[in-house]
Amino acid sequence: MHVKLLRAVGAATALYGLAVTARPELLARPSGLTGEDGRVAEATRISLRPLVWRDLAGGLAMVCAPEGAALRTAALVRVASDLGDAALLGATLPRPARAKAVAVSVGWAALSVAGLCASGRGAACGSTAARRVSRARAAAAPSTARPASGC
Known part of the structure; x- marks a missing residue:
């Protein structure tokens, strides 16, 4: 297990979750979840916040979990979340944004898998x-x- 890589993925995920919690348009715009005027509807803002709150909590778990089984579990939860995002967003986002959302979600999952499979020693x-x-x-x-x- 490459602990430094897992902690870096966790920190990046947590920071992204914090940023999007404060400014949901950071996720809404690249995901095609804006109106014709480019603005993010309040309902969309409200709907995105739990998703990114999960990213914040999962990222912090990867940063703070003791090395070993706890960190491995936090990373596996992160992988499951990312792959779930890929499946759900890939099936439901507006067509122009689907491929990008799937690629980003699978990319983050791959980083966590790499951290789990690699040696950081x-x-x-x-x-x-x-x-x-x-x-x-x-x-x-x-x-x-x-x-x-x-x-």
């Missing part, structure tokens, strides 16, 4: 040095504890 989890560190941690910890590195 300078050595792959399967490497000899990483296995030695994992064994040493496991030997020093109670038998029910798991190594913090995720290896």
Whole structure:
């Protein structure tokens, strides 16, 4: 697990969620959810805020979760949210905005998956040095504890 990448994705997601909570047009305009005059209707603003509040909360969970199972779970929730966005927005947004929304949602999910699958320790989890560190941690910890590195 590449902790720094997961935390960066979480921070970016949280900041985006905070920005769009304050200014829903940051999401509405690229998504094609504006009127003919380019303005965002109040109903659209209201509808977008829970979506981005979820991004804020999920991003903060990725930033603050302890390394290991909690961070892995927060990242998996982020992946599920992003893939859900891709499916729902891809099926419902106005046609010109669909492809872009799907690409952005799948892109964020891919970053989280990359963080989950990669090693952020300078050595792959399967490497000899990483296995030695994992064994040493496991030997020093109670038998029910798991190594913090995720290896």
